[in-house]
Amino acid sequence: MKPSLPGAGxxxxxxxxxxxxxxxVVDVDTVRRNAQRMIDRCQELGVQLRPHMKTHKTLECGDxxxxxxxxxVVVSTLAEASFYAxxxxxxxxxxxxxxFDKLESCAALSERLSLFQVLVDHPEALKLLSQRPLxxxxxxxxxxxxxxxxxxxxxxxxxxxxxxxxxxxxxxxGVELTGVYAHxxxxxxxxxxxxxxxxxxxxxxxxxxxxxxxxxVGINCKSSIGSTPSCSHPIKDMGQLSEVHPGNYxxxxxxxxxxxxxxxxxxxxxxxxxxxxxxxxxxxLLVDCGWAALSQDGGGKLPxxxxxxxxxxxxxxxxxxxxxxxxxxxxxxxxxxxxxxxxLLTLVPHHSCATAMMxxxxxxxxxxxxVGKWFPTRGW
Amino acid sequence: MKPSLPGAGxxxxxxxxxxxxxxxVVDVDTVRRNAQRMIDRCQELGVQLRPHMKTHKTLECGDxxxxxxxxxVVVSTLAEASFYAxxxxxxxxxxxxxxFDKLESCAALSERLSLFQVLVDHPEALKLLSQRPLxxxxxxxxxxxxxxxxxxxxxxxxxxxxxxxxxxxxxxxGVELTGVYAHxxxxxxxxxxxxxxxxxxxxxxxxxxxxxxxxxVGINCKSSIGSTPSCSHPIKDMGQLSEVHPGNYxxxxxxxxxxxxxxxxxxxxxxxxxxxxxxxxxxxLLVDCGWAALSQDGGGKLPxxxxxxxxxxxxxxxxxxxxxxxxxxxxxxxxxxxxxxxxLLTLVPHHSCATAMMxxxxxxxxxxxxVGKWFPTRGW
Numbered sequence: 001m002k003p004s005l006p007g008a009g010x011x012x013x014x015x016x017x018x019x020x021x022x023x024x025v026v027d028v029d030t031v032r033r034n035a036q037r038m039i040d041r042c043q044e045l046g047v048q049l050r051p052h053m054k055t056h057k058t059l060e061c062g063d064x065x066x067x068x069x070x071x072x073v074v075v076s077t078l079a080e081a082s083f084y085a086x087x088x089x090x091x092x093x094x095x096x097x098x099x100f101d102k103l104e105s106c107a108a109l110s111e112r113l114s115l116f117q118v119l120v121d122h123p124e125a126l127k128l129l130s131q132r133p134l135x136x137x138x139x140x141x142x143x144x145x146x147x148x149x150x151x152x153x154x155x156x157x158x159x160x161x162x163x164x165x166x167x168x169x170x171x172x173x174g175v176e177l178t179g180v181y182a183h184x185x186x187x188x189x190x191x192x193x194x195x196x197x198x199x200x201x202x203x204x205x206x207x208x209x210x211x212x213x214x215x216x217v218g219i220n221c222k223s224s225i226g227s228t229p230s231c232s233h234p235i236k237d238m239g240q241l242s243e244v245h246p247g248n249y250x251x252x253x254x255x256x257x258x259x260x261x262x263x264x265x266x267x268x269x270x271x272x273x274x275x276x277x278x279x280x281x282x283x284x285l286l287v288d289c290g291w292a293a294l295s296q297d298g299g300g301k302l303p304x305x306x307x308x309x310x311x312x313x314x315x316x317x318x319x320x321x322x323x324x325x326x327x328x329x330x331x332x333x334x335x336x337x338x339x340x341x342x343x344l345l346t347l348v349p350h351h352s353c354a355t356a357m358m359x360x361x362x363x364x365x366x367x368x369x370x371v372g373k374w375f376p377t378r379g380w
Numbered sequence: 381m382k383p384s385l386p387g388a389g390x391x392x393x394x395x396x397x398x399x400x401x402x403x404x405v406v407d408v409d410t411v412r413r414n415a416q417r418m419i420d421r422c423q424e425l426g427v428q429l430r431p432h433m434k435t436h437k438t439l440e441c442g443d444x445x446x447x448x449x450x451x452x453v454v455v456s457t458l459a460e461a462s463f464y465a466x467x468x469x470x471x472x473x474x475x476x477x478x479x480f481d482k483l484e485s486c487a488a489l490s491e492r493l494s495l496f497q498v499l500v501d502h503p504e505a506l507k508l509l510s511q512r513p514l515x516x517x518x519x520x521x522x523x524x525x526x527x528x529x530x531x532x533x534x535x536x537x538x539x540x541x542x543x544x545x546x547x548x549x550x551x552x553x554g555v556e557l558t559g560v561y562a563h564x565x566x567x568x569x570x571x572x573x574x575x576x577x578x579x580x581x582x583x584x585x586x587x588x589x590x591x592x593x594x595x596x597v598g599i600n601c602k603s604s605i606g607s608t609p610s611c612s613h614p615i616k617d618m619g620q621l622s623e624v625h626p627g628n629y630x631x632x633x634x635x636x637x638x639x640x641x642x643x644x645x646x647x648x649x650x651x652x653x654x655x656x657x658x659x660x661x662x663x664x665l666l667v668d669c670g671w672a673a674l675s676q677d678g679g680g681k682l683p684x685x686x687x688x689x690x691x692x693x694x695x696x697x698x699x700x701x702x703x704x705x706x707x708x709x710x711x712x713x714x715x716x717x718x719x720x721x722x723x724l725l726t727l728v729p730h731h732s733c734a735t736a737m738m739x740x741x742x743x744x745x746x747x748x749x750x751v752g753k754w755f756p757t758r759g760w
Contacts, residue, residue, distance in 0.1 A: 019481075020479075020485075020760060021479075021481060021760070023760075054703075076702065077703065096668075096703065099400075099401075099654065099656060100721060100722030101654060102400055105400075122658070122721060124721050124722075151662065152666065152701065152706070153656070153657050153704065185701070276476075276477040276479060276533070277501065277502070278502070282531065286532065286533055288476075288479060288760075291734065295675075295676070296675070296679075296734075321532065321565070322734075323434075323457065323476065324532055326532070341480060341502060341504050341505070353702055354702075357738070358737070359759075360758050360759055361759070379739075379740055380400060380401070380402060380403075380668075
C-alpha cells in the first residue's frame with residue numbers, strides 16, 4: 001500500500017506515469033541540451049551569457065544554466081535574489097526597476113555579495129541610492145535600463161534623458177554605472193526567424209549606438225540585451241555586446257515554438273493530467289488539470305486551446321476552471337475507448353514561465369523515469 | 381534598518397502600506413462579516429452550511445467559515461483534504477470525481493477520520509471503491525455527483541444512468557450513499573439576482589425531483605447544491621435541501637459583484653502594488669503587479685482591465701507580464717503628480733480564487749493595520 005500523502009507514492013526510478021496528477025514534469029536531458037546550446041552559442045558569438053532565473057526559480061536549473069559556476073545570473077524578484085544568494089550564487093543582477101520599498105534589502109545584498117547589481121531607469125531611483133551609501137565604501141553597481149522599443153520599463157533610447165541619466169549615474173558618488181540593459185520582449189510578437197532577427201538587430205543597433213554616445217562623453221561600461229527568441233537566433237552584431245540575458249530557453253514552450261525560437265522537441269516541460277470524466281452528451285472529456293495547474297496564459301487561443309495535447313493533434317483543451325479541464329475533439333466524435341477514466345494525457349504548456357509558477361514542485365525525469373524533484377522559490 | 385528578507389520588515393500593528401509589494405491583503409473584518417452572513421442565512425433557511433475551502437485553503441479562514449467547529453467542510457484537492465485532516469478538521473467532503481490515482485490516499489483518510497466523504501459520477505469509480513474495502517468494516521461515504529445543467533462533472537440528472545448509479549452505490553457492500561451533490565457553477569454566467577435565482581431554482585428543483593425518485597425506490601440520503609451566487613441569494617426551496625456548499629463568498633471579488641452576488645464593499649481581498657515607472661510617451665504607469673501576483677483571470681475584459689483599481693475609477697490595468705503591469709487612464713491624460721514612483725495602488729481582483737493561488741502568504745489586516753499572516757496549502 002502506498003503512503004497517504006499525494007504524490008508521495010512515486011519514487012526515483014519510477015516511470016512518470018506513476019505520478020499523481022496534475023503534475024509538472026521536466027525532462028532534464030532536454031534542459032541540459034537547451035542550456036548547453038545557449039552556452040555554446042554565446043561562446044561562438046563571443047558574448048557573456050547571464051541566464052535569467054525567473055522561468056524556473058530553482059537551484060538545480062541555475063546550476064545547469066551557469067555550467068555549475070553559480071555566477072553571473074539575472075533575477076526578476078528580490079525573493080529570487082535572496083534565495084540564490086543564500087545558496088552560494090553571486091554576481092546577481094536584479095533586473096527590475098529599483099523598487100523603492102526594497103531599497104534596504106538591496107543594500108543588504110550589495111553589502112553581503114561580491115557583486116549584486118540593481119537596475120535604474122529614473123533619476124529619483126538614483127537619488128535614493130545616493131542617499132543610502134553602502135558600508136565599507138562599496139559602490140552600488142547599477143545598470144541603466146534602456147527601452148529600445150519593447151515598451152515596458154526603461155528610459156527611451158531616443159530621449160536626451162537617457163544619456164543624462166547615464167552620466168548622472170556615472171558621476172554620482174557611491175554609485176557605479178556597470179552597464180546598459182535592454183530587454184527585447186517585443187520579439188514575442190514575432191513569427192519566424194526573420195522577424196526575430198529584425199527585432200534583435202534593431203535592439204542591438206540602438207544599444208550599440210547608445211554605447212557610442214556614452215563613449216563620446218567618456219563613459220565605458222557593459223551592455224546587455226536579451227530575450228529567448230533573440231538569443232535562440234542571434235545576429236552577428238550581438239557579439240559586440242558584453243552580455244545577453246535570456247531565460248525561458250531552458251524550458252521553452254508552445255509559444256516559443258510558434259514564435260520560431262525552438263522546435264516542439266526542444267520543449268522540456270509538460271503537465272501530466274488524467275481523464276476524470278466522460279461526457280458523451282457534450283462530446284467531451286474532463287481532465288484533472290485546471291488553471292490551478294496550467295495557468296490561463298494564452299487565453300485558450302491555440303488551435304488546440306490552452307495547451308498542445310501531446311500525441312493527440314485531434315484534441316483541444318477547450319476550457320478550464322480551477323481544477324477541471326474540458327477536452328474535446330477539434331472535429332468529429334470522441335472515441336472514449338482511447339481515453340478510459342484514469343488514463344493520462346500530456347499537456348505541453350503555452351507558456352512555461354506561467355505554468356511553472358503554479359507548481360511548488362517540479363518532477364524531474366530522464367527518459368520518462370523520475371530522477372528527482374526541484375523546488376522553486378516563490379514570492380517577491 | 382530593516383531586515384533583508386522581502387516583507388520581513390512589516391510587523392503586526394503596522395499599516396498595510398508598509399508591506400513590500402506586490403502583496404495580497406485580506407480584511408479580516410469583512411471575512412468575518414461575509415462568513416457570519418452565510419451562517420445566518422443558512423440557519424434562517426434551515427439548511428446545513430458546508431463551506432468550501434478551495435478559495436483560501438487556510439486553517440484560519442476554515443475556522444471562521446465553520447464558526448470554529450472545524451467540522452463539515454468541502455475541499456477540491458487531496459492536498460487540502462490532508463492539510464485540514466492534519467489540523468483537526470473532520471467531516472470533510474472531497475468534492476472531486478474520485479481520482480483513480482488517489483484511491484489509496486482516499487482510503488487512508490477514510491480510515492483515519494470520523495467522516496471522510498468522496499464523490500462518484502461513474503460506475504467504474506464505484507467498482508474501484510468496492511474492490512478496496514476499508515478496514516474495520518467502515519463504509520466508504522459516497523456522494524453521487526449530479527449535473528443539473530452546470531455542464532462540468534457529474535452524471536446528467538435527466539439520464540436513466542443517474543438513478544441506476546445511485547441504486548448501485550446504495551446496494552454495494554462497503555459503500556454508503558451519503559448524498560447527492562450538484563454544483564450550480566452556471567450561476568457564474570448570470571447578471572443580477574433574478575437570473576441567479578432562476579438557476580438556483582432550476583438546480584434545486586431538479587435535485588429535489590431526483591431525491592423524490594430515490595425515495596420512490598426506497599433510498600434516503602442527503603442533498604447538497606451550491607455556488608456563491610446561489611447561496612448569496614438563496615431561494616426558499618433550498619431550505620428543502622440538506623446542505624449547501626458555497627466557498628468564494630468569504631472573499632468575494634469583482635466577478636461576484638458583477639454577477640450580483642455581493643456589493644464591492646463586501647470584497648475582502650486586495651493586491652497592493654507600487655508604481656515603478658512613469659511612461660509619459662505612452663501615457664502609462666508601470667506597477668509591480670504582473671500575472672505572477674494577480675493571475676490572468678478575466679482576460680482583462682473589465683472596463684478597468686484585469687482588476688478594479690480602488691479609488692481610481694479613471695484607471696485601467698491594461699496588460700501584465702510576469703512582474704509588470706501597465707496602467708493607463710480610461711480616457712484623457714495621466715496626471716503623474718498623483719502617482720509618484722513608489723506610491724501605492726490597490727487592486728481589487730477579478731477572481732479571488734485565482735489571485736489567492738498566486739500567493740504563498742496572505743497579509744491579514746483589520747482597519748488597515750496588520751494583524752497576522754495566513755499560509756495556504758498548495759498542490760494536489
